[in-house]
Amino acid sequence: MMVRCTAALFLLALSILSVADGRHDFLKLPSEGRRLFGSSPVGAYDDSAGTKWAVLVAGSNGYENYRHQADVCHAYQILKRGGLKDENIIVFMYDDIANNVENPRPGVIINSPHGEDVYKGVPKDYVGEDVTAHNFFAVLLGNKTALKGGSGKVVDSGPNDHIFIYYADHGAAGLLGMPTSREIYADELINVLKKKHASGTYKSLVFYVEACESGSMFEGLLPEGLNIYATTASNSEESSYAIYCPGYDPSPPPAYDTCLGDTYSVSWMEDSDSHNLQTETLKQQYQLVKNRTASQDPDLSSHVMQYGDLKLSAETLSVYMGTHPNKDNHTIVYDNSPRPSSGVINQRDADVLHFWHKFRGAPQGSAKKFEAQKQLAVAMAQRTHVDSSIQLIGKLIFGTDKGPQVLNSVRPAGQALVDDWDCLKSMVRTFETHCGSLSQYGMRHMRSIANICNAGVKKEQMGEASAQACATSLPFLGALSTAGS
Structure with missing residues (x-):
C-alpha cells in the first residue's frame, strides 16, 4: 500500500509541476566440502596459491x-x-x-x-x-x-x-x-x-x-x-x-x-x-x-x-x-x-525519484525547493527530447511505418549487439553533435542506434536526420537547463 500511495503522489505531483520557461508543459514519469559440483574443473585452484x-x-x-x-x-x-x-x-x-x-x-x-x-x-x-x-x-x-x-x-x-x-x-x-x-x-x-x-x-x-x-x-x-x-x-x-x-x-x-x-x-x-x-x-x-x-x-x-x-x-x-x-x-x-x-x-528512474523527494521535502519558497524543481523539470524535458528525437530519426531514415520496427528490433540470443562497433561509436557522436548528450537516461536508445548501423545507414544520412529532428528541441532544452542559474 505504501508503494502504491507513494507512486500515486509522485505522478500527481509531476503532473502539476511546469517547466521553467512558463509554457506549462506537464511533466510525466515515463513507464518504464569445498567442491560441491563433483570433479574439479581443469585448472582447479588452491586458495593459498597466487595473489x-x-x-x-x-x-x-x-x-x-x-x-x-x-x-x-x-x-x-x-x-x-x-x-x-x-x-x-x-x-x-x-x-x-x-x-x-x-x-x-x-x-x-x-x-x-x-x-x-x-x-x-x-x-x-x-x-x-x-x-x-x-x-x-x-x-x-x-x-x-x-x-x-x-x-x-x-x-x-x-x-x-x-x-x-x-x-x-x-x-x-x-x-x-x-x-x-x-x-x-x-x-x-x-x-x-x-x-x-x-x-x-x-x-x-x-x-x-x-x-x-x-x-x-x-x-x-x-x-x-x-x-x-x-x-x-x-x-x-x-x-x-x-x-x-x-x-x-x-x-x-x-x-x-x-x-x-x-x-x-x-x-x-x-x-x-x-x-x-x-x-x-x-x-x-x-x-x-x-x-x-x-x-x-x-x-x-x-x-x-x-x-x-x-x-x-x-x-x-x-x-x-x-x-x-x-x-x-x-x-x-x-x-x-x-x-x-x-x-x-528501474535504475533509469532513480534520479527522478530523488529529485521529486528532494522537492517534496524542501521548505516552501526555499532555494533548495527551487533547485529541486529545476532539476526535475530539466530531467523530464531531457527525457522527452531524447525519446522524441530518436523516434523521429528512425521515421526520417526508414519511413513512418518501418522506423519503429527497425529501432525496436532485438537480435537473437548469442549474437552481438552490432556488426560494426566503429559505426556505432560514430553514430553516437553524430547524434550528440546535433542533439546533445544521450545522458544516463538516453543511453537506453543505444540498441536503436546499433540497429541503424546494422541496417547499413551511412553517417551522412544519420547526420541529416539528426539535424532535422533536433533543430527546434535542442535550443529549448538548453534554455531550460540554464533558466534561473
Whole structure:
C-alpha cells in the first residue's frame, strides 16, 4: 500500500509541476566440502596459491546516484575483511557522495537502511576526473605508463593470480557509463580482456557487472578459453533495479531522499556478508542472487546472467574475495536466503525519484525547493527530447511505418549487439553533435542506434536526420537547463 500511495503522489505531483520557461508543459514519469559440483574443473585452484587482486569501479557521479559508490564501498569492505591488502585493491569512484551537502551523515556512506558506514578506509586511487575508461583499461593491463592521474596502482599480477572486477553504474546496450569521460564500449572491454589473457598475467578472472542491459557487454562477445567468468545484473535487453529507495519498502532512513543500493549488487554483497566464502561457490552465489533479483512482477525484476568459462563457477568465493574468520562455520541455507523484493525501481528512474523527494521535502519558497524543481523539470524535458528525437530519426531514415520496427528490433540470443562497433561509436557522436548528450537516461536508445548501423545507414544520412529532428528541441532544452542559474 505504501508503494502504491507513494507512486500515486509522485505522478500527481509531476503532473502539476511546469517547466521553467512558463509554457506549462506537464511533466510525466515515463513507464518504464569445498567442491560441491563433483570433479574439479581443469585448472582447479588452491586458495593459498597466487595473489588476489580486485578492481572496483563506480561509474557515476551526483548525489542522485549515491547507490553506485555505496555499492563499491561495500564491496571494498568485504574484500578487506576477507584479507585482501589495500595494495591489491584498486578503487575507482568520483568521491562526491560522502561529503556531499545533501548527505545527512557527512563523511558516512551506507548501503542498506540499517547498514554500517562502508566509506571508512576506502582507498582513493582514482577519483574525480581520473575515473576514466582509459585509466580503467590501463589499470587492468598493469600499464603504469599509460595512466593519467590517480594513485598509480595497477593490477601488477602474475600467472598464478586471481582477479576480481566489480562495476556498478548506468549502462546500455553495448555500453557502460563513466562519470565525466567517454563510456566503456563492449568491444573495447572484450579486447582488453583478451589482451590481459594473452599476457599470461592471471590464472582466473571473475567479473561482476551492475548496469542496465549489462548482459550485452558479453553476449556474443566473450569467448570461452580466457579463464574469465562473468555475471551481470540483467540480460542484454532489460534494465537493472535500484533498492532501498525513498517511499519504497524497505526504505532508507527518513533523512535520505536517494536510493542506497542496487538489487543485484546488494544481493551478492549481503550474501557474502553472511555466508562462509570458503565453502560457497560462485555458482551458488549466482543462484542466490538470481533468485533474490527476480520478482513476482516481471516489470520489477531483471534476469541475472552468466557468461564465459562457466566451469570457474565451481570455485569457492574465497579464491577471489578471501574469507572472514567469523563466517567460516556458516553454511548456506537456501530457505533462509533473502527473498525477492518488490520495493525496487528501474535504475533509469532513480534520479527522478530523488529529485521529486528532494522537492517534496524542501521548505516552501526555499532555494533548495527551487533547485529541486529545476532539476526535475530539466530531467523530464531531457527525457522527452531524447525519446522524441530518436523516434523521429528512425521515421526520417526508414519511413513512418518501418522506423519503429527497425529501432525496436532485438537480435537473437548469442549474437552481438552490432556488426560494426566503429559505426556505432560514430553514430553516437553524430547524434550528440546535433542533439546533445544521450545522458544516463538516453543511453537506453543505444540498441536503436546499433540497429541503424546494422541496417547499413551511412553517417551522412544519420547526420541529416539528426539535424532535422533536433533543430527546434535542442535550443529549448538548453534554455531550460540554464533558466534561473
